[in-house]
Amino acid sequence: MRRARPSRLPDVIVIGPPRTGSTWLYNALRDVVDMPCGVKETQFFNTFYDKGIDWYARHFRYATGDRTIAEICPYFFHPLALERIKTHIPNCRIVATMRDPVDRIYSAYKLQRHYGWVRRGTFDEALIALPHLGGANHYAARLERWFESFGRENVLVTIYDELRADPQSYVNRVCDFMSAERVVLSPRPDLSGDVNAFARAPKYRKLARRATRFMYWLRGHQAYRVINLLERAGVWEFCHGRGELFPGLTPEQDERLRARFLPEVEALEELLMVDLSAWKKSRSPRTIDTSPAPRLQRLANG
Secondary structure (H helix, E strand, O other): OOOOOOOOOOOEEEOOOOOOOHHHHHHHHOOOOEOOOOOOOOOOOOOOHHHOHHHHHHHHOOOOOOOOEEEEOOOOOOOOHHHHHHHHOOOOEEEEEEOOHHHHHHHHHHHHHHOOOOOOOOHHHHHHHOHHHHOOOOHHHHHHHHHHHHOHHHEEEEEHHHHHHOHHHHHHHHHHHHOOOOOOOOOOHHHOOOOOOOOEEEOOHHHHHHHHHHHHHHHHOOOHHHHHHHHHOOHHHHHHOEEEEOOOOOHHHHHHHHHHHHHHHHHHHHHHOEOOHHHOOOOOOOOOOOOOOOOOOEOOOO
16 A cells, blocks of 8 residues: 655745735745645644644645745744744744835735725724734844744844845845755746735725635635636736725825834844844835835844
């Protein structure tokens, strides 16, 4: 009788946080590491944990073990994901990418609107209605927990600005940490420009929300072919888009948020021994949430 192949789980998990280039990195790495079958994010350790570890392991059923096995999914902020990963994959290596908290929070707001989770209203109103949206940029405290659980040497921390300024150098660092073959980006037009940079709110919020719930039902049944088919047919864009353009942050909003997140940025500077002064400066309207900040100067190995 033919023996079943032992279940395989990731060697490395890229934990986000959300809106830090995870889709770009997935596209860059998909030919050199083994990732979940049929989907970018399983969302097992945050949303579908009750499905059981065998449900998760089925996503890696085609992995032979000849290449690094990885998942890219934004588990960084979830209160239970760290302990769950540690329980099932105690020797897992971790990759996290830190992004300017002002840019990241506004991008996260647009994502919430895109999927219909946020009611119509301004960004400032959303920050009041959803306190977790503004309170989710506690980078340093969260990172320290990942360091303590997995060992600092097993956690690679990168900076989103590095991805924007020098994508090849950024992906080289990630590949080397993963023990994966390096990716040459120059012949990859699919990696140019922003990925999942939502420009418009949904035209009908209720439709967007129902579509999102249906999408998650399909995810729970691993019906990824159906999800991808609907994507190619334009169904998700019809449900989640076509509404008003998202405005950029005003200089006043940008300045207020930078003052709010200053203690968090300084705590992260101290933890990683890097210069994050670019995240402390107010941006002009032309650069807010669109252009990368100046390249960071690394003061010591973090």
